[in-house]
Amino acid sequence: MRSRPQRRDDGGSALIIVIIVSMIVGSIVAVSLNTGRQADWSSASDRNHEGSLGVAEAGVQQEIKRIQEQTGSAYVPTFAALDGSTSQGTYHVETTRCPPDAADPSFTSHQSWCVGMAVTKGYVMDSTATAGVAVLKRTRHIRVSLVLPTLFPANTKYALFSSSSINLSNNDSVNGLADIYANGTVTIGPGVHLTGSVTSALGAIDSGASNTQIDGNAWSGGFNTNGTWAMDLTTVLGWAKASVPNPVNMQTCDGQLASNYAVVLGVGKGVAKGVTTWGTLSGASPRAIDHINTCTAAAPQIVPCPPANPNDPCMPTFTYNKNNYNPPPVEIGSATVFNTKYGKYATTHPTTGTFVVYDANPSPTNPIDLSGWSMSGDLTVITNTPIYSSGITDTAVPPGVNPTLVLVSHYAPTAADGTCDTNSPNGCAIYIKNGLNLIQTCATASLFYADNGPIAIKNTNGGNPGTLCGSVVSGGLPGGQGISVDNSRPIYYDTRVSSIVGFGDDGPETYKVGRWEELPAS
């Protein structure tokens, strides 16, 4: 019986100790668990934050795919929201076309994103994504604009662009902040005035005719067929550089003959900001700002798009997708049928729309004939056979409408077709003569594109100078004709041609992301 009270007293002490120790251990466990829980919570929350961005971008990619596949750039007044999910979360994408309607609830928030995008030429997508659950849930909101790719890389502007030669004659002018770029020789005839710069990546520049003026720079990479000079210049307000393509040894210029790279200056004329040439300077004495027998690398030559260096010039690609046009294009399988059905009609009935003609036997004897056509709005002609025209007019275009005229010919002339110049249409992919009777205020923006052949533009229409506002792009013939323009033709580069559906500097894609921004999640 003595042991019972003893056990009771022992039990009391032990209980106190056990309680104290339990409290301490409990505290330790609680602290540890709390620390772990905090770390886990934070880690999971951050993981969801990161994950939700990927989910939002997945939503954008799905929406781009949907737009490309289903609508192209066709007018889409309403666009159903897109909901979807990935393994990490869910997304909700709302899309607005640019520019949005004033009645569109997203107008205010989206209008600043649509600057520079004309009707049917862009979209703005809002993608909101959520990853995680309950208190660990994180939501992010990104806004992405989808725009047409630019015609030339890095937003460069070329009024005339040719993989072969360029020939301007008889008081032509190229105006505005746009340049001329060719792989082959550039010939500038009497009285021609260029407000931009001239580059021949592999050829010579001949502007030795009377009263020619280049307000920008002149840069050559080759020499004339006689091997006597690289540039023959009259007046250049910028600098002139006669270079050698891709020299490795800048001391010897890889053994290139200096005599090939002479620069000839007209008497009493000159190059305001100095001449640099691997050859010598003739017709004038070298000044302090001139550098003779100095080796420099020529400008990069035009290559197929996309170029290895994103800033290099490249020949734009054109991809036809009938979903890109609204109303749908008229597709015809014969140039003869097209000419019979629309040729005469369009001369008396102002016409608008997109015409696609793929002829089984494309040839100079079987061309698309747009002679006398009258435009009433946007006009696009896409074909694999040559395009000829003796006069196109936009006088019937309603006031306030600023249409585009897009001529695309993929015709690749053969040697049997003959030459292409302003007097010889047979070797041309596009040949325009006797008036491009477009309104002189540049209401109509024109893009003439022949990726496999030359283009010639001849004669104005009486007293109308036939101003061409836009750009002429020619793949030309290797080492041969590219672009020829004759007789007092004023050419103005027009920025509207930098965003024509189907063209791109980045390969065959209709759209690319223009602006990406993360906004606060609402």
Place this chain on the structure above:
Amino acid sequence: MKRFLRSEEGFTLIELMVASLLSTIIIFSALSLLDNTTKAERGAQARYDVAISLRQSIMQTTKLVRQATAVNTTSTQTLLDIQTFVAGSPARVVYDVSGTDFRWTLCPSANFAFTQPCGGTASVIATRVSPPQVFCYINAVGGCDSSPPTASKSVRVTLSATPDVQAGSGSITLSSDVELRNVH
């Protein structure tokens, strides 16, 4: 009552001393363990706070870098000068390291062009940052250069910070490769 009184006689002095000694040892051991745990928890909390700070800094930085439209080619490993969007408007932002402070500066709109000095007032967004080499620029072959190429498309942001001395040795490093979505 008799038994109760009798029970008070149950422990000898030695028994009490041994019991007290054992109790003291147990309690001191437990308290010591609690103290160590508390210190460790404090250290862990400090590291956690630093990690949170770094995470917030890197998130803020990567958000603006991700939507940058251009990177100034004069940027270095300790200074990143970008044109980006802040609250929907084009803005120029400079991140740099001063001492052990990681800072950001919103340049006045008049100084948007890279040719202008940034101006503006720097704000600290992370402290105890070391080393100061926070940025590098991912090149075409996957390496990371100390200065940006002409058209930098990816920037690596690496923030390292050491908690206070009591938190124990070792720094915390967070790194993020950011693809510039608006540089095409």
